[in-house]
Amino acid sequence: xxxxxxxxxxxxxxxxxxxxxxxxxxxxxxxxxxxxxxxxxxxxxxxxxxxxxxxxxxxxxxxxxxxxxxxxxxxxxxxxxxxxxxxxxxxxxxxxxxxxxxxxxxxxxxxxxxxxxxxxxxxxxxxxxxxxxxxxxxxxxxxxxxxxxxxxxxxxxxxxxxxxxxxxxxxxxxxxxxxxxxxxxxxxxxxxxxxxxxxxxxxxxxxxxxxxxxxxxxxxxxxxxxxxxxxxxxxxxxxxxxxxxxxxxxxxxxxxxxxxxxxxxxxxxxxxxxxxxxxxxxxxxxxxxxxxxxxxxxxxxxxxxxxxxxxxxxxxxxxxxxxxxxxxxxxxxxxxxxxxxxxxxxxxxxxxxxxxxxxxxxxxxxxxxxxxxxxxxxxxxxxxxxxxxxxxxxxxxxxxxxxxxxxxxxxxxxxxxxxxxxxxxxxxxxxxxxxxxxxxxxxx
Numbered sequence: 322x323x324x325x326x327x328x329x330x331x332x333x334x335x336x337x338x339x340x341x342x343x344x345x346x347x348x349x350x351x352x353x354x355x356x357x358x359x360x361x362x363x364x365x366x367x368x369x370x371x372x373x374x375x376x377x378x379x380x381x382x383x384x385x386x387x388x389x390x391x392x393x394x395x396x397x398x399x400x401x402x403x404x405x406x407x408x409x410x411x412x413x414x415x416x417x418x419x420x421x422x423x424x425x426x427x428x429x430x431x432x433x434x435x436x437x438x439x440x441x442x443x444x445x446x447x448x449x450x451x452x453x454x455x456x457x458x459x460x461x462x463x464x465x466x467x468x469x470x471x472x473x474x475x476x477x478x479x480x481x482x483x484x485x486x487x488x489x490x491x492x493x494x495x496x497x498x499x500x501x502x503x504x505x506x507x508x509x510x511x512x513x514x515x516x517x518x519x520x521x522x523x524x525x526x527x528x529x530x531x532x533x534x535x536x537x538x539x540x541x542x543x544x545x546x547x548x549x550x551x552x553x554x555x556x557x558x559x560x561x562x563x564x565x566x567x568x569x570x571x572x573x574x575x576x577x578x579x580x581x582x583x584x585x586x587x588x589x590x591x592x593x594x595x596x597x598x599x600x601x602x603x604x605x606x607x608x609x610x611x612x613x614x615x616x617x618x619x620x621x622x623x624x625x626x627x628x629x630x631x632x633x634x635x636x637x638x639x640x641x642x643x644x645x646x647x648x649x650x651x652x653x654x655x656x657x658x659x660x661x662x663x664x665x666x667x668x669x670x671x672x673x674x675x676x677x678x679x680x681x682x683x684x685x686x687x688x689x690x691x692x693x694x695x696x697x698x699x700x701x702x703x704x705x706x707x708x709x710x711x712x713x714x715x716x717x718x719x720x721x722x723x724x725x726x727x728x729x730x731x732x733x734x735x736x737x738x739x740x741x742x743x744x745x746x747x748x749x750x751x752x753x754x755x756x757x758x759x760x761x762x763x764x765x
Contacts, residue, residue: 333362337369337523338380344521351519352485354463354497355507358523366499366523370465382461382495383452390470390712391477392747398484399440400747401466402431402447422454445488458493465497469713472753474506481507486515547577548586552593559597567597584621585628588614592635599638604646611639629666633659633675640678649686653679660698669705670714676702677715680722696722700738712745721754 345354358366373384389404391397406428427447434440452462471477481498500507502522511518551574558566571594578590591614598607614635621628640655660675676699683692699719703711720742724735742750 333365334369334372337365338373340521340523341369341380344519348517348519350492350517351495352490352516353481353510353518354495354521355510355518356497356499356521356523357502357505358499359502362523363499367467370467382463383455384463384465386465386467388467388469390472390746391468391480392470392472392753393749394476394480394483395439395749396747397439397480398444399431399434399438402427402440402444405447406431423450441484441487444484445490448494449491452491452493456493458491461493461495463495463497465499467499472747472749472757478507478510482510482513482516486513545577545581548574548581548590551577555593555597559600562601564601564603567601571597584617584624585631588618588621588628588631588635591617592631592638595638595642599642599645604642607642608639611635611642615639626666629662630668630671633663633668633671636662637675637678644682649682650688653682653688653691656682657695660695660702664702669702670710672702673699673706673711673714673716673719677718680719684722692722693726696726699723708741708745717742717746717750717754721751721758724751 341354345351356366370384370386372378373380373382374386378384385405385408387401387404387408389397389400392400406424409422409424427443427450430443431440434443448462448464452458455462466481468477481496485496498507510516511520551570554570555567555574558564558570574594575587575590578587581587591610595607595610595614598610615632618628618632618635622632636655636659640652640659643649643652643655656675656679660672660679663669663672663675676695679695680692680699682688683695696719699716700723703714703716703719706714706716720738723738727735739751747753
């Protein structure tokens with residue numbers, strides 16, 4: 322059993338464990354479990370999966386969770402194999418043991434796949450081999466797919482259906498995916514009579530209630546506890562459009578932030594208050610809060626350089642506020658300041674996020690000179706980041722614009738960049754992103 326059963330997060334994870342056992346035991350011959358969960362509760366599901374894929378899990382199954390992005394039908398299986406092997410290697414590094422599983426065998430096969438091979442047969446072979454290695458097929462292996470991004474929901478669903486019906490799988494190998502209540506992107510998989518798809522419908526786990534319970538845990542006189550309670554109350558007031566209540570709890574938040582004696586926390590209090598005020602017609606008050614946050618954050622950075630992340634966020638909020646009021650040139654200045662600060666403190670991932678916003682702003686409002694300058698800066702910043710880090714950033718957006726801008730003038734740079742993007746996001750990354758951007762433009 323889990324410890325801390327009175328912890329609101331632990332209680333909700335226990336509900337997920339109970340639901341899983343109840344549904345899967347009622348239909349043990351399923352091939353595919355489809356979690357149907359409210360979007361607000363996804364963190365609870367992530368907690369459940371993290372727990373059950375560790376040695377502390379209490380369920381009988383062996384859970385393996387993969388966040389491999391779905392970019393195309395042709396590359397998904399190969400990318401899953403690659404991520405699986407990397408994850409296994411990392412596990413060996415964290416808990417040294419003899420690598421008795423044939424990891425090098427599958428690594429070699431992956432490296433030597435023919436160019437037009439999708440890797441699906443290799444993935445199937447690897448899953449069967451791992452299942453035998455992990456438990457001699459005596460326990461179910463549950464492969465949970467939770468892609469960081471999906472280029473096409475219909476394409477992703479088709480891949481799952483095709484893969485599960487394209488070969489024989491041991492009854493001990495199961496798959497699980499995540500869908501969202503009210504959207505049901507992948508409900509059509511239940512219509513495939515060649516696979517047994519099992520819906521796991523979770524009721525609303527009340528994320529807001531859990532946050533409130535967590536916030537109030539501890540000594541009520543502790544300023545850190547008061548800080549958390551105030552944030553929760555401010556969120557509730559904003560959701561109900563109650564400006565007076567927001568101001569009441571905002572004042573208490575500032576007081577609690579000051580009482581902590583931590584300059585970073587105090588700056589965050591002003592930033593948080595400003596963030597909530599942005600939901601109301603309160604431009605001048607919001608800007609005043611952000612200027613105050615900036616002053617305190619600069620002091621905090623002198624005390625501890627790690628506080629620069631707060632200052633970077635403040636400039637992002639300043640830029641967003643200016644954009645909301647159509648002050649686009651002013652907004653651009655704040656976002657550029659954000660990117661330069663991130664680079665100064667060697668935070669290239671933060672800088673990439675800022676450059677995406679800058680490029681979008683310049684492209685949308687016709688700032689041609691600034692557009693070219695910042696596309697180039699964003700491109701150069703991407704080369705400071707490893708492939709693993711780059712794969713979870715917004716660099717694809719920057720790369721797309723760099724290629725569009727430099728296709729003829731810097732063909733060698735474009736070729737190298739495109740090869741890297743294909744390695745990270747699949748051969749169709751450019752077309753997929755172009756299609757997505759076109760859809761965004763249509764919806765404006």
